[in-house]
Amino acid sequence: MSIINASQPGDIALAHQASLFRRGLKLRRTKIGIAISVTLMTIAILGPFVAPFGSTEYVDMPNTLHVAGTVFGTDYFGQDVLSRFLFGGRSILILAVFATGLGIFFGGTLGLIAAYQRGRIDEAIMRSLDVILSFPQVLLSLVVISMFGPSRVLIICTVALSTMPRIARIIRGAAVPVVERDFIAAAEALGETRRRVVFAELLPNVTSSLLVEMNLRLTYSVGLIASLAFLGFTPDPNAANWGLMVQENRVALTEQPWGVILPVLALALMTIGTGLIGDGLSRVSAGIDRGAHSE
Amino acid sequence: MSLLVFLVTQALPSDPAQAILGREATPESLAALRAEFGLDKSLPVQYTTWFKGVVSGDLGNSFATQMPISEYIAPRISASFFLLLLAAVGSIPLSIIVGAYAALKRDKKFDTSSSLISLVLAAMPEFVVGTILTIIFATTIVQWLPAVTYLEPGSPPWSDLMGLTLPVLTLMISVTPYVARVMRAAMVEVLESDYIEMARLKGISEESVLWRHALPNAIGPTLQVIALNLAYLAGGVIIVERLFNFPGIGSALADAVRSRDMPVVQFLAMVIAAVYITTNLLADIGTVLVTPRLRTRLK
Numbered sequence: 001m002s003i004i005n006a007s008q009p010g011d012i013a014l015a016h017q018a019s020l021f022r023r024g025l026k027l028r029r030t031k032i033g034i035a036i037s038v039t040l041m042t043i044a045i046l047g048p049f050v051a052p053f054g055s056t057e058y059v060d061m062p063n064t065l066h067v068a069g070t071v072f073g074t075d076y077f078g079q080d081v082l083s084r085f086l087f088g089g090r091s092i093l094i095l096a097v098f099a100t101g102l103g104i105f106f107g108g109t110l111g112l113i114a115a116y117q118r119g120r121i122d123e124a125i126m127r128s129l130d131v132i133l134s135f136p137q138v139l140l141s142l143v144v145i146s147m148f149g150p151s152r153v154l155i156i157c158t159v160a161l162s163t164m165p166r167i168a169r170i171i172r173g174a175a176v177p178v179v180e181r182d183f184i185a186a187a188e189a190l191g192e193t194r195r196r197v198v199f200a201e202l203l204p205n206v207t208s209s210l211l212v213e214m215n216l217r218l219t220y221s222v223g224l225i226a227s228l229a230f231l232g233f234t235p236d237p238n239a240a241n242w243g244l245m246v247q248e249n250r251v252a253l254t255e256q257p258w259g260v261i262l263p264v265l266a267l268a269l270m271t272i273g274t275g276l277i278g279d280g281l282s283r284v285s286a287g288i289d290r291g292a293h294s295e
Numbered sequence: 296m297s298l299l300v301f302l303v304t305q306a307l308p309s310d311p312a313q314a315i316l317g318r319e320a321t322p323e324s325l326a327a328l329r330a331e332f333g334l335d336k337s338l339p340v341q342y343t344t345w346f347k348g349v350v351s352g353d354l355g356n357s358f359a360t361q362m363p364i365s366e367y368i369a370p371r372i373s374a375s376f377f378l379l380l381l382a383a384v385g386s387i388p389l390s391i392i393v394g395a396y397a398a399l400k401r402d403k404k405f406d407t408s409s410s411l412i413s414l415v416l417a418a419m420p421e422f423v424v425g426t427i428l429t430i431i432f433a434t435t436i437v438q439w440l441p442a443v444t445y446l447e448p449g450s451p452p453w454s455d456l457m458g459l460t461l462p463v464l465t466l467m468i469s470v471t472p473y474v475a476r477v478m479r480a481a482m483v484e485v486l487e488s489d490y491i492e493m494a495r496l497k498g499i500s501e502e503s504v505l506w507r508h509a510l511p512n513a514i515g516p517t518l519q520v521i522a523l524n525l526a527y528l529a530g531g532v533i534i535v536e537r538l539f540n541f542p543g544i545g546s547a548l549a550d551a552v553r554s555r556d557m558p559v560v561q562f563l564a565m566v567i568a569a570v571y572i573t574t575n576l577l578a579d580i581g582t583v584l585v586t587p588r589l590r591t592r593l594k
Contacts (some may be wrong), residue, residue: 010405136530139567146552216418223420227534231424231549246426248539257430264426271418281415293451 005229033276037174040270044089053080055087055240072258076248085262087240091133092229095156096107096221103221104161104214112198112206114168115175126172129165137224144231150233159224163217174209175202208281215278219271241266284291364562368547372566375532375543379570381459381464383525391469391517394478395510401483408477413472422535425465429538433461462539469531470524477520482513515582522578526571 003163052069053059059080065073083230104167110129114122132140141158148154178184179202228234229243237244242263249259397406416424432440441458485491486509494504536545542564551559 081540134571135564136527136571137532138530138533139564142533142548142552142562146555146557175530186333187297219418223423227420227422230534231418231537232553245420246422250426250429260426261430264423264430267423268419268427271420272415273422274415275418 004015024263025045025280026047027280027283028205030280031275033273033278033280036269037277040089040266040273041093043086043266044093045193047086047089051080051083051086053083054080055084056238057083064253065258072211075245075256075259078253079263081249081259082258084240084245085242085266088242088245088263091235091239091241092222092225092243095152095159095225096218099159099221099225099271100163100214100218102156103163103167104210106160107164108171108203109279110164111171112175112202113225114200115172115179116194116198118179125168129168132161133165135162137228139222141224141228142231145228145233150228150235153236155225155228155233155235159178159221162224164222167213171206174206176215178202185187190286205260211276212282213234215274215281219274219278222267229242299518303404306484309435311314313402321381322533346587350481362590368544368559368562368566370543371544374541375545377525377534378459378462378466378536378541378543379528381463382470382528383464386467386471387521389467390474390521391478391514393471393474394517395482397475397479398482398486398513403554406479409475409523416468417472418474419464421469422538424468425461425538428461428465428468450477458539462535462541465532465535465538466528474517474521474524478517481516482509483512485509488512511585515585516576518581518585522574522581525574529570529574 025034048055056079058078059070060067060074060078062074062076062078067073067080070080070082071193072085075081075084110125114125135143137159140162142160143157144154184197184201187197192201226241226243229241230247232247233245234241245263246260249256253260373505393409397409400406400477404453440460490506491509494508496499532543533548535541536543537549540546546562547559548567550556551563
């Protein structure tokens with residue numbers, strides 16, 4: 001009996017979520033967004049396999065535009081610009097995915113717990129997250145990096161830490177009205193454990209907010225990690241990295257613009273692509289930038 | 296908050312003395328350096344010394360440059376503040392106007408195109424925006440503006456206005472779209488509200504409906520977001536200053552992080568976080584003053 005009752009809200013939410021995707025896909029902007037994002041992610045992931053040169057291989061004189069065998073010439077260090085570009089997206093993407101995953105997990109959990117418990121626990125969680133929020137994301141990462149140096153794990157953790165409170169806020173906001181609905185009281189009356197109420201009853205009902213938020217946070221994490229790389233804080237200072245490439249090649253922007261243009265375009269398109277997807281999804285899920293009475 | 300900054304930077308198991316002297320440092324020289332910086336004392340003692348220093352204005356010396364921090368940082372604070380001020384003065388009215396106008400012309404051409412542009416620009420990292428601007432205006436396409444800001448040491452930040460154009464523009468572009476979106480949403484909601492309909496039915500002129508009734512009520516909620524974004528600018532300057540070689544607190548912070556100059560990192564983190572919190576506070580006060588409903592409750 002309890003099983004049947006418990007699975008119901010989840011099923012409804014899942015059906016809603018599937019239709020959210022389907023409805024979202026109908027919008028043209030979502031389609032364009034997906035096309036752009038998929039292309040760039042493919043470049044980032046498969047790029048290293050098709051690159052004509054190694055990521056740190058010396059090819060010819062530095063900052064030369066026309067070099068036999070290269071498409072865009074050589075960079076500040078005599079490496080092939082195209083190869084560096086093809087190698088440079090993967091690490092950013094991987095770090096961003098891990099950081100977002102971690103941030104969603106902890107931020108989502110804290111947000112749900114805060115929404116379910118209310119009262120003092122809610123206050124305690126949200127106020128301590130506010131302390132993290134009082135530091136701009138870049139600053140927080142820089143302070144931690146200044147202590148330990150830019151290791152992979154550290155970058156993932158600081159980015160996750162700085163996205164966590166933002167995710168927790170959104171999820172708490174989405175979960176509070178759900179907590180007041182009858183099926184939560186019913187689940188409690190049936191004697192379900194708190195953990196089950198939070199993760200099996202509450203969670204499925206905030207998935208659409210979680211999805212939109214995940215998309216948004218992934219975009220921002222890519223930007224943040226690339227920005228840190230631009231400032232020179234990468235796990236491996238010799239490896240190709242889109243953020244670092246901009247920093248390395250921007251001195252020679254007038255002679256050899258490609259070393260800057262390619263990574264900047266890639267990052268710009270990536271944020272545009274994910275932005276379009278997120279906008280499409282939030283349009284169909286909540287009508288986020290519509291007025292209150294329009295739907 | 297000061298405690299948090301201090302704990303994060305000082306109490307974690309990393310040793311600035313080791314970082315400065317490197318791996319080959321002898322135990323004696325490490326101990327000497329720790330004694331010099333007061334690192335051999337207990338944490339609460341270190342914190343009180345540091346906090347007293349911050350409050351009294353005596354910030355100690357930078358590890359890397361050996362200059363007193365106040366001397367090294369003070370001109371940079373005013374330079375960064377000027378940069379932020381210009382960006383704020385430019386972007387706040389712009390985003391309010393764009394947002395409000397888009398709400399008025401809802402689903403017309405201006406609305407859809409401005410929402411698409413803001414969508415495209417909203418999540419783009421500052422260094423990407425700045426680099427694109429540099430490529431367009433300073434190097435590859437046309438050379439109208441300088442690609443870097445050049446300030447003589449000791450000269451005020453407004454002595455190179457041309458050099459300031461691109462940094463300010465970059466900061467504006469990274470803030471305006473989001474605020475404009477929120478302003479549009481707030482304005483749409485207000486325009487559909489009962490009291491606006493009431494005002495229109497009373498026969499008040501459309502102009503007065505907009506300026507006296509709609510706009511003030513829409514700006515209220517937007518102010519919060521403006522504050523959040525100004526605070527966000529305080530983080531954005533780190534990147535933008537680096538990009539344009541602007542001698543402000545952001546580039547100082549990036550340098551300090553690279554050389555593990557802890558006193559400078561601690562102090563700048565405090566400054567930026569303080570800016571962040573102050574703007575949020577000001578927005579709370581501003582919201583009360585602007586929103587008619589809240590203002591009357593005050594009296």
